[in-house]
Amino acid sequence: PCSPYASSCLCVCCPKIKQSTGTRIMxxxxxxxxxxxxxxxxxxTVEQEMRNNIPFYSDLCEKLNAGENCKTLVGYSAVYKVCFGMACFFFFFFIFTLRVNNSTGCRAAIHNGxxxxxxxxxxxxxxxxxxxPEEETFLxxxxxVGAVGGFIFLLIQLMLLVEFAHRWNTNWSSGVKYNRLWYAALALVTLVLFSVAVGAVAFMGLFYTHPEACLLNKIFLGINASLCLIVSLLAISPFIQKLQPTSGLLQPAVISVxxxxxxxxxxxxxxxxxxxxDGVNMTVCVFPFNSGTESDKKIVTIVGTIILFGCVLYSCLTSTTRRSSAALRVCRNNCPSNILFMCHPDDYDEEKTGSGQNVVYDEREGTIYSYAYFHFVFFLGSLYVMMTVTNWFHYDDHKIEKLLEGSWSVFWIKMASxxxxxxxxMWTLIAPMVCPKRFEA
Structure with missing residues (x-):
């Protein structure tokens, strides 16, 4: 359990894994x-189930000094405290791994095991x-602090998405030189993405607008749809194509979706x-499956929670690689250009760790990713999860079952995003015009 190799604790039947990947997974x-x-x-709901099914629940809470029915272990204040501990954990390792450039030192061994x-x-x-101490002041x-860190994490997510769109288009466009089927794949994916975006506009126009209400929805839906159209036209305009020949419709399609x-x-x-x-108050401009039965609401909340945490983990892991968001891994930058689509991973030393699975030591010559930046992103991710789970600044009487229910702070954060x-x-498109010397290379 104290081995310096993350993968050594996995089973022998598992496929081989890179040391850097195993560490990040842990x-x-x-x-x-x-x-x-x-x-x-x-x-x-979980609190009530624990109270009903755990024997001597009240006595156990009293012995733990957790208050009546463990009240101090639930609610937004408990989440703040737990996330504070996790943020401190990752921030410590951020400081601890600064300027670690190879995996042979003591600090690298601690990071990897x-x-x-x-x-x-x-x-x-x-x-x-x-x-x-001073709980109220701390909270x-x-x-x-959580709001600032959470917003920075959102920015990292957005920059990662933009980079992903550019890399995806560049890689698939490069493949056209060797196989025309890549052009068909590029066109098909672009068409599907734009269809999804247009369908989303129609869906929101149908369910999230109303002739007598929802003025903000109408305004922002029109603005965002218009901006997506503008960036799409900008991406294929002649002056952008001259500066960036690989610019196409795939990038604005990804951004639009x-x-x-x-x-x-x-x-x-x-x-x-x-x-x-007709004298009856009606709720308007709501998701159709979130306004009916309780089972519908639970399904929507569960799916939304899974998507949320999946995006957080994806952003934490992919934004920390040196080749972050290498779009779909179609090609690797270290491969010769004439075999773009037949590349194989580099041959690294492979070692059998006892009864565990095979480990590929891919960091013998240097680190594959920045250890410090990796921990810093997880530090920001801790703050983002804390704010999201507690509904940002609308934390009073909030519960996870209401994760997708309304609050103005969440609305404006997402709209600003x-x-x-x-x-x-837009900046990635016009930057070569504004700063031509920086992009000459």
Missing amino acids: YALYFLLVTIICAIMMSP FWLLKFIGLVACCAAGFFL EVWRY YVMYLTFSAFSSKPKEMVEK CWVCLILY
Whole structure:
């Protein structure tokens, strides 16, 4: 359990794994475990089930000094304390791994192993949050720290998406030189993505607008759809094509789908609006499957939660590689240009770790990713999860079952994310014109 190799604890029947990949997976599992605990802490349903099914639950809570029915271990304040511990854990390793450039040193060995000791350290950090003095002051200050860190994490997500769109288009466009089928694949995927974006606009126009209400929805849907059209035309304009021959419609298609998703998510997060019709108050501009039975609401919440945490983990892992978001791994930059689509991973030393699976030591000559930046992204991810699970600044009486229900703070954060994403993509298009010397190479 204290081995310096993450993969040594896995079974022999598993396929071989790179040391760098195994390490990141282990940290991701730690992150996911704490995230699940936070979701449980925000769920009154889980709390009630524990109270009903755990013998001597009340006595156990009293022995743990957790208050009546473990009240201090649930709610937004408990999530803040647990996420504070996880953030401290990753921030410590961020400082600890600064300027680590190879995997042979002591600090690199600690980063890549000693998992049981690090797990104990993570648990200790999370538990220590419950013993902090001046609880009210801590919660107030930490809330604003979390908001800043969460917004920075959102920016990293958006930059990752823009980079992904450019790499995907560049890689598939390069393949056209060797096989015309790649051109057909490029056209098909672009058509599908634009169809999804247009369908999303029609869907939101049907369900999230109303003749007598939802003025903001109408305005922002029109603005965001128009901006997506503008960036699409800009991407294929002659002066952009001259500066960036690989620019095409795939990038704006990816951006448009994501912007429509954020717009839909923002509309779903907005407080519900009521309209009086025939003397009866009716809720309008809501997701059709989130306004009916309780089972529908639970399904929507579960799916939304899985998507949310999946995006967080994906952003944490892919944004920390040196070749972050290598789109679909169609080609590798270190391969000769004449075999773009027949590349194989580099031949690394392979070692059998006892009864475990084969480990490929891919960091003998240098680190594959920045250890410090990796931990810093997970630090920001901890803050983002904390703010999201507690509904940002609308934390009073919030619970995980209401994750997709409305609040203005979430609405404006997601709407601002749409515009930041579009601005970032526009900048990548016009930057060669504004700073030509930087892009001559």
